[in-house]
Amino acid sequence: MVGVTNKASVTTAQEAVIEVNEATFERDVLQRSQTTPVVIDFWAPWCGPCRVLGPTLERLAHEAGGSWVLAKINVDENPRLAQMFRVQGIPAVKAVYQGKIVDEFTGALPESQVRAWLKRVVPDPNADLLAMAQALEATNPAEAIARYRLILGQDPKNETALFNLGRLLALRGDPEGIVTLKQVPASSSFSSRATAGLAIANLVNAPAEPAEGSEGLYRQAAAAVRAGDYATAIEQLLTIVGRDRALRDDGARKALLALFALLGDDHPLVGPARRRLANLLF
Incomplete structure (x- = not known):
């Protein structure tokens, strides 16, 4: 992914897609690319795949809100530009930033692949x-x-x-x-x-009022999760799994799995807790 300054935000919606020729190439591609990534679409009116890819690129350019600009170059009208970029087949798409090609592809890729390609070459403004x-x-x-x-x-x-x-x-x-x-x-x-x-809803919606035994621990775990004290919640839920699987139809185990999913495997509490849960179950 390339870096970019905030100047990209000044590109207006009307400028999201521009027609470029040999006379405007210096200004609209090379100079513009110093602050805003420019995606060049080399195409021709007679090219079937171009007619498939072109509308997708145009829609994505408008959707991007100025984070990049689509420059369309008709190879029939601008053969020297096509030669300069060594275009062998069309549609040929090339991303230019600060005057250099940073990535490219040839052919009418499906929209999902075009989006994935754009994520590599266009910085995320957020x-x-x-x-x-x-x-x-x-x-x-x-x-x-x-x-x-x-x-x-x-x-x-x-x-x-x-x-x-x-x-x-x-x-x-x-x-x-x-x-x-x-x-x-x-x-x-x-x-x-x-x-x-x-499934975390079943836990966090548990009543706040105190209760006896395993139900009391379950409610304490719910309060701990709502307060962001995940370590305490995990300890209490593991205790319930170890002694009362029948509580709320194995609710403590289900709550733990939901909590693990929301915290993510990279959370420092999740790996050790998963292993302890496995030991209790098997």
Whole structure:
């Protein structure tokens, strides 16, 4: 992924797709690429695959809101530009940043592959905000939630922000969290975790009033999760698994699995807790 300055944001929606020729190439591609990635689409009117890929690129360029610009070059009208870029077949797509080709592909790729390619060559304008939100999760989850909302306001399709927002809200016992987790697309890399995490609702919605025995421990675990004290919650749930699997239809084990899914395998508590749970079960 290439770096980019905030000057990219000045590109207007009308400039998302531009026609480029030999006379405008210096200004519209080389100079513009100093601050904004430019994706060149070498095409021709008679090219069938070009007519398939072109509309996809144009739609994605408008969708990107100025984070990159699509420059369309008709190879029949601009053969010297095609020769300069060593175009052997069309459609030929090349990403240019600061005057250099950073990546390219040839042929009419499906939209999913084009999107994946763009993620490699075009910087995510929300990357810094996303990193800040993730860093705040442990110390100030309310602020992290606010920042995830801000990201989604700018980029509603940001799956990382969507999952993390749903995850934090669900762990706090906010019903919006479950609704948000259900919005994670099935095609997302977060889909399995979001689905597995839905069961956390049974835990965090447990009554706050004290109770005796295993039910009391379960309610204490629920309060601990809502407060962000996951270590205490895990200890109490493991204790219940070890002595009372019948409670809430094996509810403690189900709650642990949901908690593991939402925290993620890279969380320092999850690995050891998974091993302890396995020892209790097997």
